[in-house]
Amino acid sequence: MALHRTDRFGDIYASPLSGAPLPKYRMPSGASDPRVAYQLVHDELALDGNAAQNLATFCTTWADDQIHRLMAESLGKNMVDKDEYPQTAEIESRCVHILADLWNAPDSRSTIGCSTTGSSEAAMLAGLALKWRWRQSRGANGDGRPNLVCGPVQVCWEKFARYFDVELRQVPLEDGAGGLRPHQLRDHVDANTIGVVAILGTTFTCEYEPVAALSRELDAIGRDTGLDIPIHVDAASGGFVAPFLRPELEWDFRLPRVVSVNASGHKYGLAPLGVGWVVWRSDHHLPEELVFRVSYLGGDMPTFALNFSRPGGEVIAQYYNFVRLGREGYHEIQQRCRDTAVRLGERIAGLGPFSLLYDGRDGLPAICYELTGADAGFTLFDLADRLRMRGWQVPAYPLPPARESTVVQRILIRRGISADTADLLFADLTSCLRELTSGPGDDAARAGFHH
Known part of the structure; x- marks a missing residue:
């Protein structure tokens, strides 16, 4: 036709x-x-919406021209077909080893891991490995339902627990805490605990949970009870920030109890949407029963994934960033993001009605704040709506149990959010604040038509 x-x-x-x-x-x-x-x-x-004004997302919204070209050139490359696209498979393997080295694996050249569609799939794969290892250690006489202990987590862990029949034991937040604290563990772990999830960059306040302190507490629990409970670190965002801004912080494979780490390449990894990573300490921590060996498209292919065919362009773009930026480039970008977040936080705190819960210094390049006092005359939901009218996406939401009475607002600073963009946001936020705190007469005057 x-x-x-x-x-x-x-x-x-x-x-x-x-x-x-x-x-x-x-x-x-x-x-x-x-x-x-x-x-x-x-x-x-x-x-x-304008991606440059989306300060709610952790995801990459900016990429250079070379990434656009590599993505276009890779449209036909299928990550699953390693026999047909062996160099794409090699690049995926290189990324795994680079990340294992970045996260201080004992032997990064032989570490096992894989790419995924994002950190959610990576987290589920890591959770499955924990469940299988727990089942192996329990033996034929084991009974009871497996459980996973964590603080407030991203919804992917709730999905994992529901889809794969694991009890999710989410520990309530304590006053003043933004995540799981070591002294809370002892009341929640037992012989059926498959692992503890530590979050490197919590969704709600962007703080790092104290992975090393959690590990030491599990060591103490092990000495007292004989329980040997592993840690999985959900470093969806922090895995590409902490190594460059806080290299001294022990949160990764330097801690023997950490058996696996997941991260989003398409968050602070600076890659386009659609790539995540999971790395295990060694092949001992990924049970062989979970690895499928498929004779497909000309070769025998080991695979561990929740899906099958997927594009290779995002993995290629991730490798391009590693090659182009190196450690120095990642450090400079993340440092600039942190500097912008800290400066913006200081300016917002200086406005008066806000109190910073997280100032952007020790965790992700972000800020989180609440209203000071109960008589501001408006809510953070009102402020979020006003900012949305100007194109800005700055979410307001309550903290998880047992701090749900505290409503916060969070601003994420990523590559592409410059100091100038942050200044424009601050100017609009200041205008919105004036509108929300002005009297009815002022509103009427503003609404009138003037030549």
Whole structure:
């Protein structure tokens, strides 16, 4: 069937396709001019928010031209087909070893790990490995339902527990705490605990949980009870920040009790959306029963994943960043993000009605604050709505149990959020604050029309 052509003037908006709403429930019967189809879909997508103003997401929203080129050149590369695309497979392997070295694995050249579609899949794979190792250690006489102990976590761990029949023991927050604390562990672990999840960069306040202190407490519990409970570190964001900004901090494989680490390449790893990583201390910590060896597309392929076919471009882009930036480049980018976050936090704290819960210095490049006092005359939800009117996405939400009465607002600073962008946000936030605290008369004056 011939393509529907534009009108005789060649104008996209005079074409037949542009004369009616785009299909929503049924595929059109005929084909259309690709230029017209592209422009109309492009126009719809322009209604999305501006990624540069999205300060709610941890995810990468900026990439250089070379990454765009590599992604375009890699559209046909399937990560699962290692026989057909051996160099893409080699690049994935290099990334695993680079990350193992970055996270201080005992023998990074032989460490086992894999790429995933994101840190959520990586976390589930790590959780499955913990469950299998627990089952092996319990033996045929073991009974009871396995459990996983953690503080407030990202929803992927709730999914893992529900999908794979594990009890999730989420420890409530204590006053003044942003995450799990060591002295809370003893009341929650037992012989059926498959592991403890420590968060390097909590979703709610962006602080690092004290992994080394948690490890020491589990050592003490082991001496007292005989329980040998491993730690998995969910470093979805912090895994690409702490090694560059706090290299002295022991949170990774330097701690013998840490058996696995997951991270998002597409968060502070600076890669495009769609890549995560999980690395195990050694092949001993990834049970062989979980690894499938599939004869597919010309070769025998070991695989451990929740999906199968997926694009290779994101993995290639991750490797490009490693090669281009190196440790020095990652340090400079993350340092600039932290400096911007700290400066913004200081300015917001100086406005008066806000109190910083996290100032951006020791964890992720971010800030988190609450309203000071109960008589501000507005809520952080009101402020988030006002900022949204100006295009900014700055979420407000309650903290997890047992601090749910505290409502906070969080701002994430990532690559692409410059000091100038932060200043523009601060100017709008200040304007919103004036609007929310002004009297009705001032609102009426502002609403009036003036020549």
